[in-house]
Amino acid sequence: xxxxxxxxxxxxxxxxxxxxxxxxxxxxxxxxxxxxxxxxxxxxxxxxxxxxxxxxxxxxxxxxxxxxxxxxxxxxxxxxxxxxxxxxxxxxxxxxxxxxxxxxxxxxxxxxxxxxxxxxxxxxxxxxxxxxxxxxxxxxxxxxxxxxxxxxxxxxxxxxxxxxxxxxxxxxxxxxxxxxxxxxxxxxxxxxxxxxxxxxxxxxxxxxxxxxxxxxxxxxxxxxxxxxxxxxxxxxxxxxxxxxxxxxxxxxxxxxxxxxxxxxxxxxxxxxxxxxxxxxxxxxxxxxxxxxxxxxxxxxxxxxxxxxxxxxxxxxxxxxxxxxxx
Amino acid sequence: xxxxxxxxxxxxxxxxxxxxxxxxxxxxxxxxxxxxxxxxxxxxxxxxxxxxxxxxxxxxxxxxxxxxxxxxxxxxxxxxxxxxxxxxxxxxxxxxxxxxxxxxxxxxxxxxxxxxxxxxxxxxxxxxxxxxxxxxxxxxxxxxxxxxxxxxxxxxxxxxxxxxxxxxxxxxxxxxxxxxxxxxxxxxxxxxxxxxxxxxxxxxxxxxxxxxxxxxxxxxxxxxxxxxxxxxxxxxxxxxxxxxxxxxxxxxxxxxxxxxxxxxxxxxxxxxxxxxxxxxxxxxxxxxxxxxxxxxxxxxxxxxxxxxxxxxxxxxxxxxxxxxxx
Numbered sequence: 342x343x344x345x346x347x348x349x350x351x352x353x354x355x356x357x358x359x360x361x362x363x364x365x366x367x368x369x370x371x372x373x374x375x376x377x378x379x380x381x382x383x384x385x386x387x388x389x390x391x392x393x394x395x396x397x398x399x400x401x402x403x404x405x406x407x408x409x410x411x412x413x414x415x416x417x418x419x420x421x422x423x424x425x426x427x428x429x430x431x432x433x434x435x436x437x438x439x440x441x442x443x444x445x446x447x448x449x450x451x452x453x454x455x456x457x458x459x460x461x462x463x464x465x466x467x468x469x470x471x472x473x474x475x476x477x478x479x480x481x482x483x484x485x486x487x488x489x490x491x492x493x494x495x496x497x498x499x500x501x502x503x504x505x506x507x508x509x510x511x512x513x514x515x516x517x518x519x520x521x522x523x524x525x526x527x528x529x530x531x532x533x534x535x536x537x538x539x540x541x542x543x544x545x546x547x548x549x550x551x552x553x554x555x556x557x558x559x560x561x562x563x564x565x566x567x568x569x570x571x572x573x574x575x576x577x578x579x580x581x582x583x584x585x586x587x588x589x590x591x592x593x594x595x596x597x598x599x600x601x602x603x604x605x606x607x608x609x610x611x612x613x614x615x616x617x618x619x620x621x622x623x624x625x626x627x628x629x630x631x632x633x634x635x636x637x638x639x640x641x642x643x644x645x646x647x648x649x650x651x652x653x654x655x656x657x658x659x660x661x662x663x664x665x666x667x
Numbered sequence: 668x669x670x671x672x673x674x675x676x677x678x679x680x681x682x683x684x685x686x687x688x689x690x691x692x693x694x695x696x697x698x699x700x701x702x703x704x705x706x707x708x709x710x711x712x713x714x715x716x717x718x719x720x721x722x723x724x725x726x727x728x729x730x731x732x733x734x735x736x737x738x739x740x741x742x743x744x745x746x747x748x749x750x751x752x753x754x755x756x757x758x759x760x761x762x763x764x765x766x767x768x769x770x771x772x773x774x775x776x777x778x779x780x781x782x783x784x785x786x787x788x789x790x791x792x793x794x795x796x797x798x799x800x801x802x803x804x805x806x807x808x809x810x811x812x813x814x815x816x817x818x819x820x821x822x823x824x825x826x827x828x829x830x831x832x833x834x835x836x837x838x839x840x841x842x843x844x845x846x847x848x849x850x851x852x853x854x855x856x857x858x859x860x861x862x863x864x865x866x867x868x869x870x871x872x873x874x875x876x877x878x879x880x881x882x883x884x885x886x887x888x889x890x891x892x893x894x895x896x897x898x899x900x901x902x903x904x905x906x907x908x909x910x911x912x913x914x915x916x917x918x919x920x921x922x923x924x925x926x927x928x929x930x931x932x933x934x935x936x937x938x939x940x941x942x943x944x945x946x947x948x949x950x951x952x953x954x955x956x957x958x959x960x961x962x963x964x965x966x967x968x969x970x971x972x973x974x975x976x977x978x979x980x981x982x983x984x985x986x987x988x989x990x991x992x993x
Contacts, residue, residue, distance in 0.1 A: 349691055350796055353891070355729040355875055356695035356789070358796045361687035365675055369682035370696075370738040370786050372776045377742075403681040412696040414740075414784040416703075448784070450698045458740040458774070458784030460696050463682070470676055470684045549681055565679070 342434055345443035347409050357446035359410050359462060367463035367470065369400040375454040383498070386425045388528040390432030393457040396552065398440040399532035399622040401463035403550040405471035405541030408442040408534060412460040416452035433459075440534045468541045475546040476566035476627040480644040485536035485624045485637050487526060488555060488577060489611055492618025493586045494527030496609055500593050502586075519582030520589070532622040536637060540626045543634065548626040554619040556657045559642075560650045562627065569647030570627075571654070572616075576641045579611035587611050616657055668760055671769035673735050683772035685736050685788060693789035693796065695726040701780040709824070712751045714854040716758030719783040722878065724766040725858035725948040727789035729876040731797035731867030734768040734860060738786040742778035759785075766860045794867045802873040802892035802953040806970040811862035811950045811963050813852060814881060814903060815937060818944025819912045820853030822935055826919055828912075845908030846915070858948040862963060866952045869960065874952040880945040882983045885968075886976045888953065895973030896953075897980070898942075902967045905937035913937050942983055 344351035347360035373393040375381055381389075394411060401408040413433055417426065434444050442461065450456075497503040503524035532550065540548055547562045559570045590609040627644055628634065650657065670677035673686035699719040701707055707715075720737060727734040739759055743752065760770050768787065776782075823829040829850035858876065866874055873888045885896045916935040953970055954960065976983065 350730075350798055354796075354798050354800075355726040356693045356732075356787075358691055358693050358730065358791070361690055361692040364687055364690055365684055366687040366692045366788065367682045367684050368694075368736070368738055368786070368788060369772060370740045370784065371774050372740050372742060372782075372784070374742060374776055374778055374782075377776055377778060400681040404676075404684065406682075410694070412694055412786060414696045414698050416698060416700060446695060448697050450700055450703055452700055452703060452782075453780075456698075456700075456782055456784075458696065458698075458782075460694070460738060460786040461682075462692065462694060465684070470680075472676055472680050474680075 342430070342444040344445070348443060348445055351445050357410065357412065359445055361464060363465045363467060365465055367401050367404050367406040367465060368460065369397055370458060370460040371396045371400065373457040373459065375456070381455060384528060386428035387432040389455070389457070390429035391436045391529040393459045394433045394436035395530050395532055395622055397459040397461035398437065398442065398534060399550040399552070401461045402532060402534040402537030403548050403624055404463065405468055405537050405545065405548060406463035406465045407538055408437070408440040408461055408463045410442050410445040410462045411437050413444055413447035414458040415447060416450040416456040418453060419451055421455070471541050471545045471548040471626070473547050473549055473562045473565035476562050476568050476644045477546060478568055478644055478646045479630050480546055480627040481630060481632070481640050482559065482570055482572070482625065482627050482642040482644060483634055483638040483640045486533045487621055488551065488623055489579070489583055489614030489618045489621070490523050490526035491530055491620040492614035493583050493611070494523035494525070496590055497586055498524055498527065500590055502589055502593065519585050523582050523586055526621065530620060530622045533624060533637065536624050539635065540624065543628060543632055545626040545628055548624060551621045551623045551625055552619055554617040555625065556616050556650050556652065557619070559625060563648060563650055567648070569645040570642060570650045571645055572642040572650065572652045574612060574653050576639065577612070577615045578639065579615060583611040583614065616652060668756070668770040670771070674769060674771055677771050683736065683738065685771055687790060689791045689793060691791055693727050693730050693732040693791060694786065695723055696784060696786040697722045697726065699783040699785065701782070707781060710854060712754035713758040715781070715783070716755040717762045717855040719785045720759045720762035721856050721858055721948055723785040723787035724763065724768065724860060725876040725878070727787045728858060728860040728863030729874050729950055730789065731794055731863050731871065731874060732789035732791045733864055734763070734766040734787055734789045736768050736771040736788045737763050739770055739773035740784040741773060742776040742782040744779060745777055747781070797867050797871045797874040797952070799873050799875055799888045799891035802888050802894050802970045804894055804970055804972045805956050806872055806953040807956060807958070807966050808885065808896055808898070808951065808953050808968040808970060809960055809964040809966045812859045813947055814877065814949055815905070815909055815940030815944045815947070816849050816852035817856055817946040818940035819909050819937070820849035820851065822916055823912055824850055824853065826916055828915055828919065845911050849908050849912055852947065856946060856948045859950060859963065862950050865961065866950065869954060869958055871952040871954055874950060877947045877949045877951055878945055880943040881951065882942050882976050882978065883945070885951060889974060889976055893974070895971045896968060896976045897971055898968040898976065898978045900938060900979050902965065903938070903941045904965065905941060909937040909940065942978060
């Protein structure tokens with residue numbers, strides 16, 4: 342892993358030393374655990390490395406900061422093929438590079454399963470950090486990046502309507518180009534890192550990355566800011582690949598229930614994917630009213646006095662949201 | 668976990684924001700894995716938390732920096748008692764406080780075993796980082812902190828000459844006060860954090876913390892600096908508790924070999940513990956000749972032209988050193 346321009350001391354010493362020109366450093370750490378967050382039989386090492394990097398880097402962007410470096414703690418069984426580890430490392434480096442960061446350190450150990458704990462560091466370049474706590478009644482709520490795509494992609498993969506021997510092989514998957522796009526959104530989410538800094542410059546009052554699900558994550562903002570957030574379902578983009586995927590999965594479920602007489606599952610629903618799917622690592626932010634947002638920011642609701650999150654005026658009933666010990 | 672004076676944004680947001688007054692940040696991450704680095708049946712949660720913090724904080728000190736913050740990624744089985752996790756958290760916070768740092772963030776997940784990946788951050792306060800690469804022929808080699816104590820303590824614990832239901836219970840262990848001290852050195856190593864900064868101020872040319880073993884770790888300095896390091900065995904402090912422990916373990920081994928007729932193990936040897944034991948997290952540093960060192964720095968050798976590490980002029984034959992995938 343080559344050093345970057347901000348690397349004072351890189352890999353190979355007791356610790357890395359990195360530039361922090363702002364005199365503050367943004368720091369976050371996230372697990373990606375085999376058999377908890379992924380299964381090695383179902384995803385490739387490139388997918389795992391990509392997602393491990395993206396999860397942590399998106400948290401830096403969600404503070405309104407620019408990612409600068411990753412520290413990667415990586416444990417694996419002794420019989421893990423070296424090629425698997427090398428592909429993982431390449432994907433970590435590639436997604437870091439897309440975010441403007443370098444892999445600057447880490448740790449290795451043996452374990453029964455693959456364990457990744459990725460720390461990302463970032464720089465605020467003089468900006469105030471955008472926390473979860475600054476949303477005010479009257480602010481608008483906007484989203485940069487796709488919503489529900491990761492959940493739809495997972496449903497397609499689970500149903501065998503897309504395959505996932507790593508992204509390299511994704512070009513051969515069954516289904517439409519849209520299905521490929523959704524599977525890729527699940528396997529290799531592409532957080533819009535620079536939208537975090539853009540939001541900070543546009544005066545964002547609060548921001549979060551969508552990891553647990555839109556309602557759950559906006560709930561974190563509502564709770565930290567002491568406000569209510571109203572989402573308009575009609576403003577969410579559920580057309581295109583999401584609708585196609587729901588139709589295909591619905592037909593598949595019909596076939597199965599006719600032949601198996603098994604319990605009927607609730608029909609696949611783009612709105613559920615969008616509201617509670619999570620793992621898109623898109624950015625949701627609140628902005629003062631009257632802000633002029635660039636086109637990639639889609640306004641999806643408003644901040645009101647009160648508490649909690651409402652969808653079209655109602656409490657959202659799904660169990661949505663990720664319980665880390667569930 | 669309360670914020671510290673350098674905490675801009677603490678626990679509870681997408682990422683922490685921490686002061687980095689030096690415009691550079693020192694960063695390291697280390698695993699502490701159940702069934703790899705510890706067994707839950709053999710150590711208490713306070714021991715685990717203490718060691719997880721100390722391992723990472725010692726790496727910051729070994730760069731000549733002051734620890735400022737920890738990010739703790741913690742995974743555990745769903746049936747882990749809450750009291751266990753709370754004791755772990757308290758110990759992490761306590762050892763961080765001893766180093767002058769706070770726990771400022773982290774992640775949680777469910778897993779089949781306890782997994783800790785601890786990231787430590789530190790500040791150089793205007794000093795140059797002390798790397799492994801600056802040792803020059805003619806420099807002296809000195810050590811701050813105990814050597815071989817952790818390995819001797821582990822041997823005592825394994826032999827049942829000390830018990831370890833957590834440090835709280837250590838006051839009741841069998842054997843001398845010295846055995847208690849050695850068991851504590853294994854369960855709760857106490858890196859001399861401020862000696863790292865002191866070494867930097869004294870002009871240390873290279874520094875490392877003793878985690879893999881003295882010969883292995885000085886080997887890292889020799890390799891990175893392109894020099895040879897000569898250790899004088901007579902300069903190592905092997906008296907007191909180390910000799911007592913070796914005698915007690917030797918008698919115990921005699922008894923066992925008489926009754927079991929099992930394979931005779933090599934006799935316990937304080938020099939082996941000191942040269943290859945590791946996990947003491949003491950600091951070894953090289954200094955320019957003529958430096959006046961405070962009493963806690965014990966001169967143990969010299970830097971010469973060449974390569975590798977010699978003990979009394981000979982290659983050290985033990986397998987010493989920690990292979991992370993062994």
